[in-house]
Amino acid sequence: xxxxxxxxxxALALAxxxxxxxxxRPELRVAVQKISNSNxxxxxxxxxxxxxxxxxxxxxxxxxxxxxxxxRAVPELATAWRRVDDRTVEFDLRADVRMHDGRVMTAEDAxxxxxxxxxxxxxxxxxxxxxxxxxxxxxxxxxxxREGVLRFVNRIPDVTLEGRLAQNVGVVVSQAAFEAAENWxxxxxxxxxxxxxxxxxxxxxxxxxxxxxxxxxxxxxxARRVRVVEVPEVSSRVNALFSGEVxxxxxxxxxxxxxxxxxxxxxxxxxxINNIRILAFDAGHAVLRNxxxxxxxxxxxxxxxxxxxxxxGRTEMPRGLQLPFFGDMYVADWExxxxxxxxxxRLLREASYRGEPIPYRxxxxxxxxxxxxxxxxxxxWRAAGLNVxxxxxxxxxxxxxxxxxxxxxxxxxxxxxxxxxxxxxRAMGPRGELQNQREWTNEEFNRLSATLESSTDRxxxxxxxxxxxxxxxxxxxxxxxxxTAATFIGKRRDIRWRASQGWPLxxxxxxxxxxx
Amino acid sequence: MLRFFGFRLLRAAITIVMVVTFAFVxxxxxxxxxxxxxxxxxxxxxxxxxxxAWGLDEPLWVQYFKYFSAIFEGDLGRSMxxxxxxxxxxxxxxxxxxxxxxxxxxxxxxxxxxxGITAALHRxxxxxxxVMALAVAGFTIPSFVLGLLxxxxxxxxxxxxxxxxxxxxxxxxxxxxxLGVGGAAVLxxxxxxxxxxxxxxxxxxxxxxxxxxWRAVVWGHALPNAAIPTVTxxxxxxxxxxxxAVVVESVxxxxxxxxxxxxxxxxxxxxVVQCILLLVAATMVTSNLVVDLLYGALDPxxxxxxxxxxxxxxx
Numbered sequence: 001x002x003x004x005x006x007x008x009x010x011a012l013a014l015a016x017x018x019x020x021x022x023x024x025r026p027e028l029r030v031a032v033q034k035i036s037n038s039n040x041x042x043x044x045x046x047x048x049x050x051x052x053x054x055x056x057x058x059x060x061x062x063x064x065x066x067x068x069x070x071x072r073a074v075p076e077l078a079t080a081w082r083r084v085d086d087r088t089v090e091f092d093l094r095a096d097v098r099m100h101d102g103r104v105m106t107a108e109d110a111x112x113x114x115x116x117x118x119x120x121x122x123x124x125x126x127x128x129x130x131x132x133x134x135x136x137x138x139x140x141x142x143x144x145x146r147e148g149v150l151r152f153v154n155r156i157p158d159v160t161l162e163g164r165l166a167q168n169v170g171v172v173v174s175q176a177a178f179e180a181a182e183n184w185x186x187x188x189x190x191x192x193x194x195x196x197x198x199x200x201x202x203x204x205x206x207x208x209x210x211x212x213x214x215x216x217x218x219x220x221x222x223a224r225r226v227r228v229v230e231v232p233e234v235s236s237r238v239n240a241l242f243s244g245e246v247x248x249x250x251x252x253x254x255x256x257x258x259x260x261x262x263x264x265x266x267x268x269x270x271x272x273i274n275n276i277r278i279l280a281f282d283a284g285h286a287v288l289r290n291x292x293x294x295x296x297x298x299x300x301x302x303x304x305x306x307x308x309x310x311x312x313g314r315t316e317m318p319r320g321l322q323l324p325f326f327g328d329m330y331v332a333d334w335e336x337x338x339x340x341x342x343x344x345x346r347l348l349r350e351a352s353y354r355g356e357p358i359p360y361r362x363x364x365x366x367x368x369x370x371x372x373x374x375x376x377x378x379x380x381w382r383a384a385g386l387n388v389x390x391x392x393x394x395x396x397x398x399x400x401x402x403x404x405x406x407x408x409x410x411x412x413x414x415x416x417x418x419x420x421x422x423x424x425x426r427a428m429g430p431r432g433e434l435q436n437q438r439e440w441t442n443e444e445f446n447r448l449s450a451t452l453e454s455s456t457d458r459x460x461x462x463x464x465x466x467x468x469x470x471x472x473x474x475x476x477x478x479x480x481x482x483x484t485a486a487t488f489i490g491k492r493r494d495i496r497w498r499a500s501q502g503w504p505l506x507x508x509x510x511x512x513x514x515x516x
Numbered sequence: 517m518l519r520f521f522g523f524r525l526l527r528a529a530i531t532i533v534m535v536v537t538f539a540f541v542x543x544x545x546x547x548x549x550x551x552x553x554x555x556x557x558x559x560x561x562x563x564x565x566x567x568x569a570w571g572l573d574e575p576l577w578v579q580y581f582k583y584f585s586a587i588f589e590g591d592l593g594r595s596m597x598x599x600x601x602x603x604x605x606x607x608x609x610x611x612x613x614x615x616x617x618x619x620x621x622x623x624x625x626x627x628x629x630x631x632g633i634t635a636a637l638h639r640x641x642x643x644x645x646x647v648m649a650l651a652v653a654g655f656t657i658p659s660f661v662l663g664l665l666x667x668x669x670x671x672x673x674x675x676x677x678x679x680x681x682x683x684x685x686x687x688x689x690x691x692x693x694x695l696g697v698g699g700a701a702v703l704x705x706x707x708x709x710x711x712x713x714x715x716x717x718x719x720x721x722x723x724x725x726x727x728x729x730w731r732a733v734v735w736g737h738a739l740p741n742a743a744i745p746t747v748t749x750x751x752x753x754x755x756x757x758x759x760x761a762v763v764v765e766s767v768x769x770x771x772x773x774x775x776x777x778x779x780x781x782x783x784x785x786x787x788v789v790q791c792i793l794l795l796v797a798a799t800m801v802t803s804n805l806v807v808d809l810l811y812g813a814l815d816p817x818x819x820x821x822x823x824x825x826x827x828x829x830x831x
Contacts, residue, residue: 037553037554037597037783038553038554038597038598039595039597039598040598047554047559047562125566125569125599126565126566126568126569127554127562127563127565127566127569128562129565130559130561130562130564130565130566131559131561131562133561134559134560134561134562135559185598185599185600188598189598203771204598205771205775205776205779206682206769206771207681229680229681229769230769230771231680231769232766232769232775232778233766233767233769235664236664236667236679236680236767236768236769239664239667239668239671239672239679239680240679240680242672243667243671243672243675243678243679244675245671245678245679245680245681394546394547395546395547395551395552395782395784396551396552397546397547397548397551397552397784398546398547400551431560433560436560
């Protein structure tokens with residue numbers, strides 16, 4: 001194996017200048033609101049929407065996600081996988097995957113990336129280790145039973161191992177490059193993976209330049225270079241698109257769509273993604289302690305009106321905190337509480353609600369259209385007799401701050417993989433944020449969470465999921481669903497490209513081409 | 517003289533300590549850096565680990581004491597975003613900001629002062645009204661509005677200049693104009709007012725009555741006396757060279773100190789914010805000291821007053 005690598009490298013070195021000289025591929029320029037929150041590109045450190053957007057350009061996992069198709073698991077660096085038992089998944093690794101440093105990916109690289117010093121080393125920042133432990137809570141060891149085969153072994157039975165491994169925490173990187181890096185930060189700013197583009201230059205808070213990884217296993221990338229620039233202001237991004245300085249702009253609020261599409265040279269693509277906007281309830285608040293008031297809050301909202309007016313109908317109302325890509329775990333007949341002002345008023349009368357103020361903490365457009373949505377919500381609640389008072393906050397720390405003024409807060413939940421464990425349990429379960437923040441708890445819900453996490457009986461898991469939705473969305477509301485989040489991307493019309501159903505930008509040959 | 521400088525230095529040091537303390541308390545009480553830097557999507561365990569690693573779980577007074585102790589050892593702390601020394605991060609951005617603010621200052625001086633003088637010398641004429649109308653417009657239009665208008669015209673419509681970024685000198689033109697126009701308008705208004713006040717003084721009439729040519733009256737008598745309020749304003753402008761382009765840097769995606777400050781405040785990246793504040797305070801204090809010295813150079817009465825003043829009067 002090693003001899004073959006050495007034989008290939010000189011050939012590549014000789015071919016590289018010729019390839020560069022004849023490279024007529026265009027450079028793709030993308031303006032984003034933010035490149036990275038942490039000023040690093042290492043996926044377990046940059047667990048954010050902006051991080052998810054770019055990570056698929058340069059790193060890949062064993063299992064991928066069909067972002068532009070049906071969101072189901074797809075082969076990526078593993079061509080196939082199978083269960084050895086309830087605790088073990090075995091992967092057939094893709095052969096001849098060349099990494100950005102020119103080496104051929106090995107099973108050792110994959111084992112190191114998921115179970116080695118990259119995630120658990122002594123020099124690894126503690127928050128990275130914590131993220132890894134949260135993603136793979138039962139991880140025991142990696143095994144390489146034979147060449148080209150890798151096993152992930154868990155301590156306890158877990159039916160969601162494949163979903164956990166499809167997250168971008170366990171992407172495969174070059175062990176040699178990791179070990180050769182000067183320090184962790186140097187590595188985290190220039191990770192060496194297998195994706196279609198390699199990191200060429202990263203200037204924090206300013207720009208990120210990728211170069212095509214021509215030896216990419218999925219085909220030669222269609223862009224010679226992808227240059228991502230940080231343009232925090234929406235209007236500045238639109239201007240950059242109109243002036244021809246960039247080809248793509250991300251994070252477009254719906255009200256900008258008609259402005260962009262007025263120009264025939266541009267279009268806006270985008271759709272609902274794997275993230276659902278919700279409002280979290282603090283069941284400890286003096287007024288919301290009564291579940292009848294929380295139920296009234298859920299019935300007083302006309303979600304259809306919000307989606308049609310503020311989103312121009314370009315997003316959806318999900319059936320609770322779940323998405324169809326859950327497969328057989330999707331409760332297809334589930335309905336969120338219906339819009340029924342009379343029912344809201346009846347519940348308020350039953351709860352003896354006398355117009356006591358209910359604070360609602362909101363950020364200024366962290367989520368698309370957040371402030372306008374909040375204002376509409378307050379008016380809808382007022383129409384039903386609820387005295388909800390909007391409180392604008394500066395950051396999430398203030399939003400979550402416990403105290404007597406915490407009652408309703410804005411939030412969103414990302415479905416990290418196609419199972420309720422990746423969203424409902426992760427966010428609302430006994431170790432989820434809602435309960436960590438001491439906003440809500442329910443004994444039966446927590447028992448069922450354990451069932452979802454540990455049971456291997458699909459029927460039992462489906463029943464548990466349906467019952468959990470009933471508890472937390474109807475009987476004892478811990479949150480209410482607003483709508484599916486959507487992301488909109490403005491682009492040159494003459495570039496053929498499909499938007500994904502999540503944050504990631506897919507600029508591989510299968511999804512991007514230039515010219516008429 | 518020593519007492520004069522000593523007092524000003526002490527006052528400057530107290531100002532800086534107060535600024536830093538205020539910023540420390542406000543930033544810490546108004547947001548948890550761990551949650552802001554790690555993002556809301558990060559697992560709670562990761563946020564907790566981050567908090568412990570950076571000592572954010574310690575009492576506020578302990579954090580404050582440690583921070584100040586480190587400053588006296590020359591350590592301005594590390595960015596919680598990526599662990600690099602805050603001073604290094606800030607100094608990396610200073611040249612980019614100065615590349616905007618120094619040319620903008622030159623524009624302010626080269627346009628604002630002559631415009632103000634011209635308007636004053638042609639008081640109530642069409643020229644005066646035109647200059648003042650432009651000055652009021654330049655003064656009242658917010659920089660982000662002016663910046664976007666310039667981008668719409670020169671980048672989107674005409675395609676002559678880039679709309680943002682920092683890749684070449686052409687990228688600096690629009691932000692420099694945006695910064696320069698507002699400041700020039702301010703200077704023009706102040707210079708005109710100062711000149712008008714001086715031109716009405718008896719010594720100007722006396723000089724004219726003695727037959728001194730008008731040009732010499734203006735250059736020799738009016739301008740030096742009108743310079744004092746103008747120098748004060750210019751002093752403020754020099755003091756804000758480091759962090760005076762926060763809005764413009766955001767509009768034009770210019771990665772300078774202003775952008776860094778916005779990001780650092782949003783993330784409660786305390787060491788970086790404090791480092792920028794220290795730098796800004798130091799620049800402002802130095803600028804004020806220079807202005808004080810210039811007062812003496814421009815007005816001999818202030819020099820002699822300073823020398824003959826009873827103890828403490830100079831303060």
